[in-house]
Amino acid sequence: MKNPQPGKQSAPITLNPLKSKKSPWPDKVPASDPRKQALFIIDRAEAGGQDISLLINKSQFAHSFDRRDLALMNELVYGVFRQKGWLDWLIDHFSKKNSVKRPIRLILRLALYQVLFLDRIPPHAIVHTSVDLAKKRASLGAGRFVNALLRTIIRTLDQLPQPSRKNMSPFIAVTTSHPEWMVRRWLARFGEAETLALCRSNNEIPPMTLRVNRLKTDRIRLAETLKADGASVTLCKLSPDALIAKGLSIVSHPAFTRGEFYIQDEGAQLISYLVAPLAGEKILDFCAAPGGKTTHIAELSGGKAEIIATDHSTKRLGLLSENLQRLQTPGIKIEEMSQALATGRLYDCIVVDAPCSALGILRRIPEGKWRKKQSLIADSAKVQLEILEQVFPYLKGGGRLIYATCSTESEENEDVVEAFSKGHPEMDIAKISDLLPPSARPYVNEKRYFTSVINSDNMDRFFAVCWVKRS
Numbered sequence: 001m002k003n004p005q006p007g008k009q010s011a012p013i014t015l016n017p018l019k020s021k022k023s024p025w026p027d028k029v030p031a032s033d034p035r036k037q038a039l040f041i042i043d044r045a046e047a048g049g050q051d052i053s054l055l056i057n058k059s060q061f062a063h064s065f066d067r068r069d070l071a072l073m074n075e076l077v078y079g080v081f082r083q084k085g086w087l088d089w090l091i092d093h094f095s096k097k098n099s100v101k102r103p104i105r106l107i108l109r110l111a112l113y114q115v116l117f118l119d120r121i122p123p124h125a126i127v128h129t130s131v132d133l134a135k136k137r138a139s140l141g142a143g144r145f146v147n148a149l150l151r152t153i154i155r156t157l158d159q160l161p162q163p164s165r166k167n168m169s170p171f172i173a174v175t176t177s178h179p180e181w182m183v184r185r186w187l188a189r190f191g192e193a194e195t196l197a198l199c200r201s202n203n204e205i206p207p208m209t210l211r212v213n214r215l216k217t218d219r220i221r222l223a224e225t226l227k228a229d230g231a232s233v234t235l236c237k238l239s240p241d242a243l244i245a246k247g248l249s250i251v252s253h254p255a256f257t258r259g260e261f262y263i264q265d266e267g268a269q270l271i272s273y274l275v276a277p278l279a280g281e282k283i284l285d286f287c288a289a290p291g292g293k294t295t296h297i298a299e300l301s302g303g304k305a306e307i308i309a310t311d312h313s314t315k316r317l318g319l320l321s322e323n324l325q326r327l328q329t330p331g332i333k334i335e336e337m338s339q340a341l342a343t344g345r346l347y348d349c350i351v352v353d354a355p356c357s358a359l360g361i362l363r364r365i366p367e368g369k370w371r372k373k374q375s376l377i378a379d380s381a382k383v384q385l386e387i388l389e390q391v392f393p394y395l396k397g398g399g400r401l402i403y404a405t406c407s408t409e410s411e412e413n414e415d416v417v418e419a420f421s422k423g424h425p426e427m428d429i430a431k432i433s434d435l436l437p438p439s440a441r442p443y444v445n446e447k448r449y450f451t452s453v454i455n456s457d458n459m460d461r462f463f464a465v466c467w468v469k470r471s
Contacts (some may be wrong), residue, residue, distance in 0.1 A: 085173060178199050314336070412450065
């Protein structure tokens with residue numbers, strides 16, 4: 001990434017100061033400095049649990065960043081969270097202190113990420129900026145400490161230390177920057193090679209995958225439209241609705257405004273094919289927000305299915321409404337949950353894209369690695385079973401129930417399916433291979449489960465199954 005030049009000076013921004021924790025950073029940060037903006041966002045995300053994508057969007061829409069500044073800010077924010085474990089280990093190793101105070105640790109993380117992963121930013125510039133920040137936020141002594149630590153690491157870049165390989169769990173956790181509890185689980189289940197591959201892939205920048213709105217255009221025409229404006233476009237091989245675009249600001253493109261595509265991972269797109277919606281069917285999408293699968297299901301039916309979309313979160317239903325307005329997808333009606341599950345309601349198909357630990361999409365939410373606790377997995381599994389039991393009475397005889405997660409964990413996937421199947425012998429697991437595009441069929445296993453938890457197609461990690469209720 002090039003070292004961007006400061007853009008036109010503009011007024012400071014305010015990003016909803018957090019009240020839960022006192023922040024060492026001012027509420028107002030010069031918008032012309034992408035590094036300081038990144039540090040501000042990292043602090044807010046870590047202290048208050050806000051999504052980094054939302055914080056970046058607030059910053060982006062508050063100011064007209066030039067493309068290079070925006071790219072640098074994104075790289076720094078996402079990169080620091082992807083590599084946080086490794087950066088912290090290096091800070092602790094070289095600091096020779098019992099602890100490093102949080103404001104200084106944040107400055108060091110940002111500096112080290114630039115030193116280790118961004119080769120076009122001069123090290124002396126990184127050190128100078130970091131020392132200046134430390135002096136202003138803490139003290140002259142803090143500035144000297146930051147200067148000494150960074151210069152020591154820069155001198156030893158060719159022979160940086162690592163944890164011992166004698167115990168693979170902490171070694172993988174540190175070198176791939178994951179919480180050790182995640183690594184221990186995956187080692188026990190997948191073994192060393194697969195765990196290393198999984199962790200490394202979580203640190204990759206995911207592709208910008210688009211799903212064409214087939215009711216407005218087709219994939220080839222959309223690709224040509226984007227190419228004409230300078231994008232590099234690749235057609236995906238699994239989902240016939242998917243393409244990957246690079247080198248273009250997608251959300252500001254007129255085709256986005258016209259509703260010609262939705263940003264959605266290829267693995268998520270494949271779940272909608274399992275629904276196999278037909279014209280005239282009444283379908284309940286129970287965990288519908290923000291509407292990616294909802295609108296895709298409607299498109300696959302040619303806009304002729306009757307889809308009731310609901311969600312536990314009324315706030316998230318607002319996001320669904322916004323996406324519907326942009327995509328203009330016909331056949332979808334948003335309802336409150338009590339209305340969608342009113343007495344007498346019956347559906348030909350019910351889709352439960354269940355709330356889960358989301359460990360299958362960590363490359364998109366790297367801050368999630370550091371917020372999630374192991375107990376979340378069992379808690380999610382309990383909720384998932386409760387949801388299945390809640391919606392089951394509203395399924396017609398002969399109807400289909402699709403269950404999906406973006407989790408890597410068997411407790412939320414196979415164990416939930418087996419527990420529900422055991423309690424409902426009238427539900428048969430359907431054969432789903434033929435419902436998928438041919439190139440995606442290898443992701444259905446012998447138990448008729450769709451799983452991309454381990455995949456070589458650069459997809460997010462999903463799990464899904466389809467039951468059919470005996471008439």
